[in-house]
Structure formats: C-alpha cells, structure tokens
Amino acid sequence: MKKYLITLVLFALASTSLSVNAQSKTKLAHINSQELLEAMPATDSARAQLEKIAREHEAVLEEMYVEYQTKASALGSAMEAGNLSDLALASKQSELKDIENRITTFEQTARQDIEKKQVELFTPVQEAAMNAVNLVAEENGITYVFDTSMGTLVYMSPDALNILPLVKAKLGVE
Numbered sequence: 438m439k440k441y442l443i444t445l446v447l448f449a450l451a452s453t454s455l456s457v458n459a460q461s462k463t464k465l466a467h468i469n470s471q472e473l474l475e476a477m478p479a480t481d482s483a484r485a486q487l488e489k490i491a492r493e494h495e496a497v498l499e500e501m502y503v504e505y506q507t508k509a510s511a512l513g514s515a516m517e518a519g520n521l522s523d524l525a526l527a528s529k530q531s532e533l534k535d536i537e538n539r540i541t542t543f544e545q546t547a548r549q550d551i552e553k554k555q556v557e558l559f560t561p562v563q564e565a566a567m568n569a570v571n572l573v574a575e576e577n578g579i580t581y582v583f584d585t586s587m588g589t590l591v592y593m594s595p596d597a598l599n600i601l602p603l604v605k606a607k608l609g610v611e
Contacts, residue, residue: 466579466598471586473566473601476610483558490554494547501543505536569607573600 474480512529515521521529574582582600585593605611 463580464578464598465581465583466574466577466600467583467585467593468570468599468601468604469586470566470570470584473570473604473608474562476605477562477566477608478610479562479565480559483562486558487551487555491551494543494551498540498543498547501536501540505533505540508536509533565608566604569604570600573603573607577603 508529512521512526512533515529516526570582573579577598577600579598579600583589583593
C-alpha cells in the first residue's frame with residue numbers, strides 16, 4: 438500500500454511539473470484582422486473591382502426601370518384616352534408584368550454575381566493575411582493568436598503582444 442501511495446505521489450508531481458512546463462511555453466498574441474485587411478493594397482483593388490461590377494449592374498437595372506416606367510406611363514395615358522381594346526390592354530399589362538419579372542430576375546442574379554465575385558476577389562487576400570499571421574506566429578514561437586476584430590476577448594493586458602506590425606512587415610504593407 439505504501440508503494441502504491443509513493444507511486445501515486447510521484448505521478449502527481451510529474452504531472453504537475455509537465456503541466457507547469459507546458460504552461461510556461463505557451464505564448465499568446467493578438468491581431469486585429471480587419472485592420473490588417475484594410476491595410477493591404479489588394480483589398481482596395483478587390484473592392485474597386487467589386488464596385489465597378491456593382492455600378493454596371495445598377496446601370497442595367499436603371500435602363501430596365503426606365504423601360505418599365507415609360508411603358509407603364511404610355512399604358513396609363515392610353516387607358517385614360519380609352520383607345521385600348523380589352524385584348525390590347527391585356528397584352529400591354531402582360532408586357533409590363535414580363536418587364537417586372539425580368540427586373541426581379543436580374544436583381545437576384547446580380548446579387549448572386551456580386552456575392553460570388555466578392556468571394557473570388559477577397560479569398561486570396563484573406564489567405565495571404567492568414568499565411569502571414571501563421572508565419573509570424575511560427576517565427577516568434579507563438580502558440581495562440583486571438584483576433585481582436587471580433588470583439589470576443591474578455592480581457593487583454595496592455596502588455597499583450599500585438600503582432601499586427603510584424604504581419605504588416607511580413608506582407609510589406611504600411
């Protein structure tokens with residue numbers, strides 16, 4: 438029984454020693470990933486491309502709206518004048534409904550196109566940022582890097598290691 442107790446105490450001491458040793462090797466750091474992404478020139482380029490596409494879609498939509506307004510106005514004038522047969526009225530109303538459907542379809546397709554293009558343009562930028570964070574963490578022996586842009590940290594010491602300047606230097610951005 439005494440041997441068992443001594444073995445148990447030695448095991449507990451060894452476990453505590455390993456735990457303390459592991460804790461002393463843990464190095465924490467933080468970064469504001471949003472600030473990093475905003476500092477990267479590729480973000481501006483991607484944003485400009487996305488805005489150009491959005492403007493092109495808006496121009497097409499504006500043309501469609503003008504067409505709809507023109508035809509709706511002409512239909513209203515013709516109805517007031519009373520020079521439309523029931524068949525002509527139904528045809529004009531159907532034409533307006535078709536334009537409405539085209540507008541709705543185009544809006545949905547444009548939104549999907551912009552979302553797809555956003556992923557296509559910003560994924561490489563985010564990957565470059567993540568790769569730089571990983572490299573800086575590895576080079577500096579950092580175990581964990583917290584993203585402060587998410588606002589999930591409960592406490593952060595003023596002495597905490599902010600690796601944003603190191604990552605910016607790694608990416609060559611100011």
